[in-house]
Amino acid sequence: MSERPRTEPARGMRDFLPDEVRRREYVIGLITRVYERYGFEPLETPAVENIETLLGKYGEEGNQLIYKILKRGEHEASGQADLALRYDLTVPLARVVAQHQSKLPRLFKRYQIQPVWRADRPARGRFREFYQCDVDALGSTSPVVEAELCAAVSDALTELGFNDFVIRINHRxxxxxxxxxxxxxxxxxxxxxxxxxxxxxxxxxxxxxxxxxxxxxxxxxxxxxxxxxxxxxxxxxxxxxxxxxxxxxxxxxxxxxxxxxxxxxxxxxxxxxxxxxxxxxxxxxxGAIMEINVPDLAGSLGGGGRYDNLVGMFLGQDIPACGFSLGLERILVVMGERSMFPTTLAMTPADVMLATFDAAAMGDAMRVAATLRAAGLRVLVYPEPDKIGKQIKYADGRGIPFVALLGENEITGGTVTVKHLAAQTQHTYSQSEAGSKILEELTQRG
RNA sequence: GUGGGUGUAGCUCAGGGGUAGAGCGCCGGAUUGUGGAUCCGGAAGUCGCGGGUUCGAGACCCGUCACCCACCCCA
Structure with missing residues (x-):
């Protein structure tokens, strides 16, 4: 009786199933568009940093929450760590600015949406691996920077549908x-x-x-x-x-x-x-410090502030900087509880499913699917010659709106029978016009 | 780190010392070129894990792990 390994993800970590990935991508996409509207440019940095890069930047508690990676090979037994998972996106940014100063503009505005890791105890809306959506501007001490950052995160939250958030502000x-x-x-x-x-x-x-x-x-x-x-x-x-x-x-x-x-x-x-x-x-x-709150969440949706000498710790010369970080997981938790996701969010894997009556038709199904895909549709070919009722039931269960039937009659006639499940209607089209007909019906449904 | 709660079928949960259950889902059939409804049948669980009490433990006791809620802290 060999023991099967556990299948839950590691504590504080999560698998994201398709519907949840779509929700996450919706929020990330919207935030990205808002940030870019303000002239922020994308940046990505490694998951792993040299441990000295992170130590001493976050205060006493922060140090203890850093995920450390033990030295590998012959040094493994020593228990010493030389690498660590990034704890936030701000310190890596400061390192990048110091490292690539000559390639970056004097005024550098960047956004970065990536996971960070903290060896914290998980709770509602708090995980050990979570995404932050950071915007930062470097090279200016002007209060315009703070004001623009506040405006950008306000735009993002407002467009996501939040109407009751507050940005608390203070100054160190x-x-x-x-x-x-x-x-x-x-x-x-x-x-x-x-x-x-x-x-x-x-x-x-x-x-x-x-x-x-x-x-x-x-x-x-x-x-x-x-x-x-x-x-x-x-x-x-x-x-x-x-x-x-x-x-x-x-x-x-x-x-x-x-x-x-x-x-x-x-x-x-x-x-x-x-x-x-x-x-x-x-x-x-x-300098200025900010934090965003909504009434129904104990923690914050995001926070930020000015850090004029962090880059100096890497460069030996200060570069003024200020940034804001939105917590993706917190935003998703609240949006989920308040049902704030648009109904138009595609929650189906395909627009059309091709159903066949026997294995011999699969080649034709592949060919018709290619035609429909070329027309811009998302197409799934049902790979088994199951009973047609079972195939339709599968499409219905997955929320696929159309089933394209390809039987002997259709193949002989170069046609395909398109069934609109919700409307309970079906029409037979030539294989070449089926794509545009389905698109037409799809957009009509709105 | 503190306090409370919950772990039983894929999912939601009932059972509180005497044969392991229900609903939903899944599979098959009624219905072999057409889904949602209904009916019939079926598969499926070392009852979180380890120990103890007992003739007998899913249930009681001890421990442990995981998850949830509220604090603390954070995004």
Missing amino acids: QLLTALLAWAGVVEGQQSDALVVLDKLDKIGADGVKNELAARGIEAEASDALLSFFTSHSGVVLDMIAKAIENDAVGSAAWTNLQDIMHLTAGTSAAGRLHLDLSLARGLSYYT
Whole structure:
């Protein structure tokens, strides 16, 4: 009794059956067209990177979630890793820009839609292998870059049918300035941000307790909470006051306002909301940070931000950069739950199925199929001379709208009998005109 | 990493110590050049895996693995 191997894909990985691939390709195609409309160019990078390329770019937690590949051959036993699966598309981009600087334009706008891998625990909408749809622009510090990125992802989501997404925006340097003003010392600032990020979950008292637990003085935490629990107008005045003597903080605040103003005439207008509690986990961000949310998903649909010195880690010279990443799997989860896929999405393998009554007709079936394919139809030749009822049942079950019958009469007469399953009609055409007749009926059905 | 739930036929699930079940799907027939309906028949499961209790375990106990949900974190 030999044990058969398990057939489930590895944990956190998925097989995509035809209907699901079609849905994925629909979303990817739409996002690609939107990105290209903004002048972004395609890029692809290897699944595997040298491990030093990735280590230290994502922060403490990121390092642990990187899939590492053990050294091969004689070094296998050492347990050492020299390669790793890419963790995101941003760090490989920074490496590519450093490596191919001379071949790339001074202002480089690229998009990249490829899988990334994280050794994370799977959950709803979270997998170990998942696609990201990244857009990034390098070579400019202008807030136009951020504004265009927000507009591009807004266009994409809007065209996919989302009408309730929000882009939360904040700024790393503004956060730093506010934390400094509140009296949080430098070593505790990232701790404080992690806690503040939970404000909506554990409440102001919860935040206060956790801040205290991490050794942050009560005075500082009170000052901080005053920002995060106040509303609109009051908060703006408080920010202005807090950063009036902080040049970097002031610049960050101006930058955010510029971004908001620049998006006014785009689909991102009204989507952008300042959220001082937004921190984002990746350590390479240096400026504006963004995250997209919809009400019915705990996580985010995407996120991004400015990272002006990541390329410098590879090149030795900084190149400013800013990017956005849409999470394909999250988008698909929500679209599936809300039934947002267009009904016109082809969910059938073919337009016509050729059915024959005996094996001797297969040669003729192949020839007629070639004619129909040349006319632009998707054609499936049923390969067995099964009973005709069984063949039609198969076509019907697969949603194939037409069955072309090729029997003795048809072969003798050079014709083919085309049955329209849904309409329950059938006509006999000459083999040469059948293609255009079927196309006609197909488009009529709309 | 924390808490809860579920693993039985290809799929959805019932059975809570005494012969392994239903619906759907699949195969064959009623109906050998025409599908969806109906009827008849059929194939199909070491009941997630390992141990224990018992005369006897799908069921009870212990362990383990997988998946789902909610946290944490993220896309």
